[in-house]
Amino acid sequence: MARAKRVKEIVCDYLEVEYPTMHPKMSPLEPEIMKMSWQTEKNFVDCGVFAMRHMETYTGKHVSKKEWDSGLSKESPEQDKELVELRYKYLSKILLSDINLAKGEMMELLEKYEKMEPEKKEECKKNAETKINDRLNKKY
Known part of the structure; x- marks a missing residue:
């Protein structure tokens, strides 16, 4: 408190x-x-995603936890999937925003990616996932 x-x-x-x-x-x-049904005990990396979702779904009115629906499940593999989807959503909105100075570069990379063979796309996804996991597990 x-x-x-x-x-x-x-x-x-x-x-x-x-x-x-x-x-x-x-x-x-x-x-x-507030105690919210979607609170987590084991997830220490998605605070930014939760904050974005809260800003997106909170109306500013005084609501009880039963009335506020963030659209997130309780901590579970299902919630993990929802958080991945939200990461994609927020990332794409940020990268493709008109105020992003690197938007042109992002669009070029997206066009290159769209032209790749499916196998190459899958390899890129795996490499990106490995890099992300390495960063998350890195001790500072």
């Missing part, structure tokens, strides 16, 4: 400077840590 209170303090400091009329509305509120 201490972290939640610290985040609230930081947000309130920001509001006080940037949106002074919002500060008095936020400062008396107490943070509430």
